[in-house]
Amino acid sequence: MSNTVQILFGLFGGLAVFIYGMNMMSECLQKAAGEKMKAVLALLTKNPVLGVLAGALTTAVLQSSSATTVMAIGFVSAGLMTLPQAISIIFGANIGTTMTAQIIAFKISDYIFLIIFVGFLISFLSRSERIKNIGLTIFAFGLLFLGIDTMGSVMQPLANSPVFTELFDKVSDIPVLGVLTGTVMTLVVQSSSATIAVLQNFAIQPGADGVSSVIGLTGAIPILLGDNIGTTITAVLASIGQPRNAKRTAAAHCIFNVSGCLLFIWFIRPFAAFIQMISPKGPEVEVISRQIANAHTTFNIVMTLIWTPLLFVMVKLVMRLIPDKKEGEGDPAEPVYLDDRLMAQPAAALQLAAKEILHLAFLVGEQLHLTTGMVRRKEEGRPAAGIEQRERLKGLGGKITEYLSGLFSAGVLTEEQAAQTAGVMYLLGDVERMGELCVDVTLAIEDRDRRKTKYSKEAMKDLEKSLKVIEDMYGAALQVLTTGDEESARKIRKKKEKVLDLDIEMRKGHMDRVSKGKCATEMTGPLNDILHAVDRMGNCCVNIADAALDKVDLNYFNATGSPEELTAKE
Template identity: 55%
Template sequence: MNESMATVFGLLGGLALFIFGMNMMSESLQKVAGDKMKKVLGVLTRNAVCGMLAGALVTAVLQSSSATTVLVIGFVSAGLMSLKQGISVIFGANIGTTMTAQLMAFKISDYIMPIVFIGFLIAFIAKKEKVKFVGQTIFAFGLLFVGIEMMGDVMKPLATSPVFINMMEKVSHIPVLGVGVGLVMTLVVQSSSATIAVLQSFASQAGPDGASVIGLVGAIPILLGDNIGTTITAILASIGQSKDAKRCAIAHSVFNITGSFIFIWIIKPFAKFVEMISPKGNELDVISRQIANAHMSFNIINTLIWLPLLPVMVKIVMFIVRDDKEVSIEDYKEKSFLDKNVISQPIAAMYLVSQEIRRTGRLVSEMIGNMKATVMNNDSKALAELEKNAKLVTEIDENTVSYISGMFSNGSLTEEQSSTTAGLLYVLNDIARVSKRCEDASPVIRAKLEGKYKFSKDAVEELGKVIDNVEIMYRTSIVSLENGDTKTARKVFDYRKELRNMEKKFNKNHLKRLRKKNCKPEFTYPFSNMLHSLERIGDSCNGMVEEVMDNVRFLELEEA
């Protein structure tokens, strides 16, 4: 293999190790954090300053501002976060992403392999799941530096190449060209952290004069281009999402583009400021830290500029992506909480699943109410609404089961999270069964409306009593899932016994009415069938509260 090919493959191999290590560290950190992420994510939905701080913290864990922005887009699209809150989180994400560059600036060449070995050893021999994840985090951290070292080794010949030096001189003297280089690099790699790591590694190489081959002044424009390039991921994630989600993605772009536009005019003063706040020493020894500090300073200063102007940012993105129409209540009713882009972030994905099951639960609760209105008051509109909701619940059920399957196949869930998510799936199955039982009753109700069946007054009252019992039982089941209250959950078992007794009693009453000629024989099947459908709802409610007994409940984002 010739020298050029060896350099290219060495650079690509080092970059691959770096990105693999970064993704592995992100996934392991999330698993180590576990339920603590609920507190961090809970802060996201508070005020703008808290959102910014939480955005920085989440990004430090996820090791990617793009990942945080995708998460925010999912939350905003689902209506769980306002546009203003979402934008403030994105501001914080830009600060949080600078942590990776700060880590890369440490000179730990002599300790890389011991770190890799220690991480591997802990992950290999640990029995406890969390300890294993700690080992994986340490191992991944070491891999980051293995990748950096590999890239640094293959870049040394480039630093003395006349052709490459000429190219770097052009980039150093034409800042816009440097911005373009950084932009293209990040678009190709889809990670600003990776391209900044490459930049740090390359800038640490000595040119013919013994100084950095590019210098801080030449590196800053490339850094600005990296910050612009990272916004493309968010733009792509917003395709097909709500208008507010698109606005969040555009806010990310506006933030970085406007910041880069300002800083490109003050590169030399900015470089002097960075040199002033960075460690002193030989340029080759300190430039990696200088680049990390420049990256952090750019994002902190840009955030301090934009945070007081948050309402202005909202107006800008509202102007770029305008509303076509007023959003109706029906639009919100049919709006899914699920976002496939968030599926690799366990706590966030579990929260969205919980919200989607809640939505399903509300629709089924409406169906029970509609069934009662139709039986008791011959309300044809209520029956039409019941049938419409039944179709919607079936669709939601299919989509949510597919989403949960994706969470498991992704492999990002811990054992505890897997158990909880499986419990949520069982709850969804029971809610879907309740919907099916209501749907099974609708032909009988429709026939009653059309005059094919004319139940006696006593029969209608009995059906009303059974539906009342079902409604109380179902709502009690949902409440127990909301608050995890096992005492409330146990009440459902009593309602279940009462429901079974009512079915037996009212079937006997119907037979008595037959003997007295108060009911026609052909009404026996529809009446008994409807009672049976309602009685089977009790089994599904029992199933829901049994999950509550196993500590399954709808996931809440806790406030710190």
């Protein structure tokens, strides 16, 4: 095997180990500190400074600005985050991602296998899921440096190659060429952290004098600027097919990095001199890795300090680039919040799933209100309307179930998250059942309008009274769901007893009217079916309240929303 092939295999193999270790470390950190990350996101307010802080801390935990950016785009497309909040998050994410380069700059080659062994030992022996994830994080951290060390060892022959020496001389003299090189590298690898790691490893290779870097800081900075531009492609890809605010968020990410490159490219040498001044002193090959990390951090901090006070300018700019457009209304029963791109961030994905369940609960509340209106003849049923609504509600419930099942099968949930998700699926079953029963009653009412024999006015008045109680119970159940109010749960149980009393009264009243010839005998079966459905609706309301108290806490997923927004109004 030729030396060139061996070098390429070593370079790509080391890069693969590095990226695998980085992704594994990100996933394990999320499992170990996912809920704390959610608390960091809760810092979001109208204050952009807190948004920047939240983005920086979240990215430092995830070890991936791309993950934070995709999360921000998912939230803004779901309407859980405003455009200025999402943009401030991305500003902070650009600072947080520099943590990886700072970690790489530490020289721990002699301790790599010790770190890997300790991480393996902790994860292998521990029974606690949290400690096991901490062990796997340490193990992945060791893999990350193993990949770096592998790349560094195979790059040594490249440093002495006349082809590469000549190429990097041109990069140093023509900064634009360095920017293009960094951009293309990141576009291919899809990770700025990985390409910066490659850059740091190549930069520590000595030149002909054995002391100076083969590329030098002035040659590395343009490539670093290109890396920052290349990483924006992830945000652009994540925004494809998303609402306009999501596209604007991705555009803001691009503007941030491109504007920084256009600004800094004119000051490469003064910038390099400043970085050398604030970095550790010593032979260039020994300190250049830290200098590159410091240049990366300084670039993003400076651009954040420039753009944060000008956040309103950024918002206006992206609004002008991607203006509002009148779009047709979509199917209200289609998922509004679910985003498959957030599967790798379970804390965020579960928040969207909880909001989607509340969306389904709102649609069920609308259907219940429509059903009560049809009994009062305020609404006119039309053939097949109930069947269409049943399919819509069933379809939405099925997509939520599929989404939650996907999180289970992906293996990204902690034990606590898995327990809460199982409870959510139990709750979802009752919400879906409530919707189906509403449609059953709706279909029965529609059937009433097509029958020659009608229900008596007294029967409809009693049914309206029962459905009104169910509406009150359902509203109270959602109150329990969003607030955990135990007093509301007790009221629901008392109202369930009232529904049973009304059921008995309605059956007795109907039989009395049949005996007096006021109601047709053939209407007894359909009326009993309706009353049975109403009774089961009452059970669903009680089950939802009980689940909210015993199994499910939607506030655990940080799913906010007032019950008034989730129940239908007159």
